[in-house]
Amino acid sequence: MTEGVQVSGSLRTRLAITLTGGAAVLAVLLFIVVRNYAAQIAQQGQDSILSASVTSILDAAVIRDGVVEIDFPYASFSMLSTPMDDRIFYAIYQDDTLLSGYGDLPRTSGTATRAYQGSPVRLVTASRVLIGANVRTRISVTVAQTQDALSGTLSRISRNVALFGAGFFALATLLSIWATATTIEPLKRLTTSVTRRGPQDLSPVAKPVPLEMVPLVASLNSLMARLGQSLKQSEDFIAEAAHRVRTPLATVRSYAEATLQRVDREENRQALRSMIRAIDESSRAAGQLLDHAMITFRADHLERDDLDLVDLLRELVLRLTPVAEMKDIDLHLQADGPVIINGDPILLQNALRNLIDNALKYAPGESVITIRVDAQPRVQVEIRDQGPGFPPDEIDGLTGRFSRGRNAAGTIGSGLGLTIAQDVAAAHGGTLALSNLPEGGACVTFSL
Amino acid sequence: MPKKRERDPVKFLLVEDNADLAAAICSRMQLDGHVIDHADTIQDAIAFSETGEYDLILLDIMLPDGDGRTFLQRHRAGKRDTPVIVLTARSQVSDRISMLDLGADDYVTKPFDHEELQARCRAVLRRKSGTAQTVMQIGDVAFDPVAGHLTVAGEVVNLRNRELRLLELLFNAPGQILAKQKLVDRLFSYDEDVSENAVEVYIGRLRKHLDRSSLRITTLRGLGYRLDHD
Numbered sequence: 235m236t237e238g239v240q241v242s243g244s245l246r247t248r249l250a251i252t253l254t255g256g257a258a259v260l261a262v263l264l265f266i267v268v269r270n271y272a273a274q275i276a277q278q279g280q281d282s283i284l285s286a287s288v289t290s291i292l293d294a295a296v297i298r299d300g301v302v303e304i305d306f307p308y309a310s311f312s313m314l315s316t317p318m319d320d321r322i323f324y325a326i327y328q329d330d331t332l333l334s335g336y337g338d339l340p341r342t343s344g345t346a347t348r349a350y351q352g353s354p355v356r357l358v359t360a361s362r363v364l365i366g367a368n369v370r371t372r373i374s375v376t377v378a379q380t381q382d383a384l385s386g387t388l389s390r391i392s393r394n395v396a397l398f399g400a401g402f403f404a405l406a407t408l409l410s411i412w413a414t415a416t417t418i419e420p421l422k423r424l425t426t427s428v429t430r431r432g433p434q435d436l437s438p439v440a441k442p443v444p445l446e447m448v449p450l451v452a453s454l455n456s457l458m459a460r461l462g463q464s465l466k467q468s469e470d471f472i473a474e475a476a477h478r479v480r481t482p483l484a485t486v487r488s489y490a491e492a493t494l495q496r497v498d499r500e501e502n503r504q505a506l507r508s509m510i511r512a513i514d515e516s517s518r519a520a521g522q523l524l525d526h527a528m529i530t531f532r533a534d535h536l537e538r539d540d541l542d543l544v545d546l547l548r549e550l551v552l553r554l555t556p557v558a559e560m561k562d563i564d565l566h567l568q569a570d571g572p573v574i575i576n577g578d579p580i581l582l583q584n585a586l587r588n589l590i591d592n593a594l595k596y597a598p599g600e601s602v603i604t605i606r607v608d609a610q611p612r613v614q615v616e617i618r619d620q621g622p623g624f625p626p627d628e629i630d631g632l633t634g635r636f637s638r639g640r641n642a643a644g645t646i647g648s649g650l651g652l653t654i655a656q657d658v659a660a661a662h663g664g665t666l667a668l669s670n671l672p673e674g675g676a677c678v679t680f681s682l
Numbered sequence: 683m684p685k686k687r688e689r690d691p692v693k694f695l696l697v698e699d700n701a702d703l704a705a706a707i708c709s710r711m712q713l714d715g716h717v718i719d720h721a722d723t724i725q726d727a728i729a730f731s732e733t734g735e736y737d738l739i740l741l742d743i744m745l746p747d748g749d750g751r752t753f754l755q756r757h758r759a760g761k762r763d764t765p766v767i768v769l770t771a772r773s774q775v776s777d778r779i780s781m782l783d784l785g786a787d788d789y790v791t792k793p794f795d796h797e798e799l800q801a802r803c804r805a806v807l808r809r810k811s812g813t814a815q816t817v818m819q820i821g822d823v824a825f826d827p828v829a830g831h832l833t834v835a836g837e838v839v840n841l842r843n844r845e846l847r848l849l850e851l852l853f854n855a856p857g858q859i860l861a862k863q864k865l866v867d868r869l870f871s872y873d874e875d876v877s878e879n880a881v882e883v884y885i886g887r888l889r890k891h892l893d894r895s896s897l898r899i900t901t902l903r904g905l906g907y908r909l910d911h912d
Contacts, residue, residue: 477744477771481700484769484793488706491796494867495713503863510872517793553788556801559843560871595873599844 246418253410260406261399265392272391276384277356281345284358287314287377291326295373297366302328302373316383323355323378328371339376353380420444424451436462472524480517487513522650525584529654533661536578543573543582543615544607550587551605554594561599565590569607575682577662585658588651589617589678596621596676613664614681623670632668655680692807692828694718695734697727697750698742698769707740710796715854723747728756731764738803739766741786751784758785765806769794795871801843804828818853821896821911825853834895841891844869848884852899852909861906881907 290310296303304326314322325335340348345358361374420443427441438455487510494506544567551565558565593603601620608614624632633656655678656666664682671677694711698704699722711718719734721727724747731739739757743750754766768789782789787806790799807828818825824833827850832839841849847869851860862878869884870876885907889899896912 474744480771480792481703484771485700485703485706487793488703488710488796492706492710492713495710495864498861500863503867507867507872513793514795514872517791521791556788556805557798559805560797560801560847561874562842562844599870599874600842 245421246414249414249417250410253413254403254407257403257406257410261403264402265395265399268395268398269388269392272395273388276387276391280356280379280381280384281358283313284345284356284377284379285360287311288358288360288375291324291375291377292360292362292373295326295362295364295375297364297369297371300366300369302333302364302371304334304373310377314377314379316379318383318386320380320382323350325376327374327376333373335376339378341376347381348378350378353382355380356384420447428454436465476520476524479520483513483517519650522588522654525588526650526654526657529581529584529657529661532578532581533657536581536661538576539579540574540576541579541582543575543613544569545572546579546583547586547605547607547615550583550590554587554590558594558603561594561597563594563597563599564602566602566604567607568604570609573607573609573613575613577682578658581658581661585655586615586680588654589615589680592651592678593617593619593621593676612681614679617678617680618671618675620675623674623676624668626670629668629670633666652678691715691717692737692803693735694803695727695730695736695739695764696720697724697739697745697753698722699745700742714800724750724753727753731757731762732760736764738807739764740769740799741766742769744771754784754786763810765810767799767802767806797847797868797871800847804830820853820856820909823892823895823897825849827853832891834892839891842887844884845887845891848881849888852888852907856909856911859902859906859908865907 287310290307290313291304294305294307294310311322314320323336323339325337325339325341326333327341339350340346340357342348342357342359345356347354347356349355355378357376357378359374359376361372363370363372423441424439424443424447427439436458438458439451443451490506490509490513494503494510497503497506547567547569551567555565590603590605597603597619598621603620604616604618606616606618608616633652652666652668659666659680659682662682664680667679667681669677669679694716696704696707696711696718698707698720701722704720704722708718708720719730719736721730722745724745727739727741730736741750741753745753750768754768757764757766765787766785768786769792770789771792787809788802790802804827808830818827822835826832827846830841830843830846832841832849848865851865851868862881865881866876866878869881885899885901892898898910898912900908900910902908
């Protein structure tokens with residue numbers, strides 16, 4: 235059912251990609267934000283301890299007898315101890331003169347991160363003006379610490395955040411698959427309900443659909459309504475056309491028949507008979523062409539139903555008996571019991587009618603036509619007559635469209651009867667076989 | 683020649699809007715000795731069928747004031763059991779089914795063979811036997827063309843279809859000469875290739891049936907046959 239439809243992407247894929255892509259972007263963003271925030275917090279912690287250390291050293295600085303004295307409090311460095319044994323450096327300057335510590339420690343103001351002795355260190359610098367007797371001097375203290383513990387903590391946090399992000403992504407992906415499925419579901423349900431329809435079912439979709447699908451379903455319904463209307467119109471047109479053509483033909487035929495009863499001259503009678511034959515020929519051809527068109531249309535969409543083949547044939551035989559009686563032909567229906575099959579009753583009726591019609595046309599008067607229905611080994615209808623049989627050399631080509639047997643010359647027909655029967659058999663997965671009976675007469679086997 | 687003919691002719695109602703076709707059917711029916719009334723609208727058809735007693739209604743489906751099926755429904759709803767044969771221009775099987783469902787007894791597709799229409803009328807009347815009294819009596823022979831049998835001296839003889847149709851033609855025109863070729867046209871369909879001699883077989887059979895009666899079929903060489911009564 236998908237041939238001839240141009241495909242542009244898939245709603246499902248598009249929706250899934252959008253949802254999981256969004257989830258991935260969110261997960262990465264989450265990772266970056268959480269990690270940066272954690273880094274900032276950790277850095278603030280180190281900075282405040284370093285500041286406290288610097289402040290405690292500055293607090294310990296005094297001027298005694300004009301000389302600066304600093305008695306390092308024990309806590310100044312012990313507060314900086316970390317599980318990673320980060321190294322601590324310091325430098326104390328008095329008005330740009332190194333009093334104590336590492337002279338090569340970079341001099342900065344406030345807080346900063348610098349490389350020192352091959353690893354990044356965090357430096358905090360603060361200064362204080364000391365005023366003694368006649369002395370006024372500025373003490374500047376820098377305390378630095380390597381960042382091993384900090385980066386350890388950070389990488390631990392990063393790992394956890396990454397795991398959390400991945401988990402978030404996985405969950406979001408599952409959710410997006412579920413969301414895609416639930417969103418697509420009404421579309422699938424609509425497709426199924428439209429696909430499962432019979433060919434004649436052009437009723438509007440009645441099941442409730444989501445708001446977004448309403449315009450689609452509304453236009454689908456209006457399309458089906460228009461299609462139904464145009465089908466109805468063409469059916470009416472065919473019926474009207476058939477009526478317009480067949481009624482005058484019927485008039486001509488009735489007049490010709492009535493006139494034939496009154497006319498005595500043989501040449502006039504011959505002309506009237508030819509007229510009647512031509513009318514029969516054209517009306518039969520028109521009927522079979524319409525039937526054939528209908529069968530070609532219906533064969534693609536069989537309207538199957540459980541039916542009793544014997545019942546169907548009994549009705550046909552009843553219907554055709556008056557015609558058979560005119561030639562004193564007996565129609566014998568043989569069956570052992572009901573034969574229930576699944577098929578299109580209208581097509582089967584048409585096909586079997588054509589076969590019995592054929593037998594009636596070719597069988598001689600006061601003969602017997604036997605219609606036998608079998609259920610085993612396969613369902614088949616066999617129609618035997620006592621007519622001339624099929625020409626043996628033409629038997630294979632007779633089911634072709636418009637082909638007629640050589641011995642059909644004197645009989646009215648369009649050559650579509652066997653084609654119709656074969657098409658109907660094929661549409662039901664069956665076959666039509668023609669043969670001649672050893673005792674004479676034709677045998678047509680319609681198998682399903 | 684003494685001639686005694688007792689028969690209530692079969693009375694038809696034809697509902698057909700095409701005046702030419704209606705005229706052709708009527709003239710043909712009258713030729714066969716039937717009585718036929720013609721209505722060309724559903725309205726007329728309802729009026730006719732309510733006032734007249736008909737044995738059979740021939741109904742066209744497409745009528746100027748509506749669908750013949752409307753008439754069928756009203757006809758059946760009114761508990762009338764006059765049989766109806768539909769004349770349809772359609773050939774689609776489904777349409778035929780719906781007409782039978784609506785209560786038509788049979789149908790013929792236009793253009794139809796008049797002999798086939800007659801055969802179907804006979805079949806329908808036979809199914810509804812008792813509705814029409816159709817026995818024809820000439821001399822000591824009673825002939826019932828609907829039931830398809832002959833009573834000769836109290837003995838019932840069943841007739842085959844062609845014998846029946848041939849005898850009906852003879853009974854409709856006793857004492858008149860019927861040309862052989864005309865009999866062929868009536869007994870055989872137009873696509874059957876038969877010689878005039880084919881009639882002789884059936885004449886022979888009828889003579890056998892009428893053997894012990896007061897009727898005989900006279901051959902007039904070069905002219906045809908005539909039903910005579912002693």
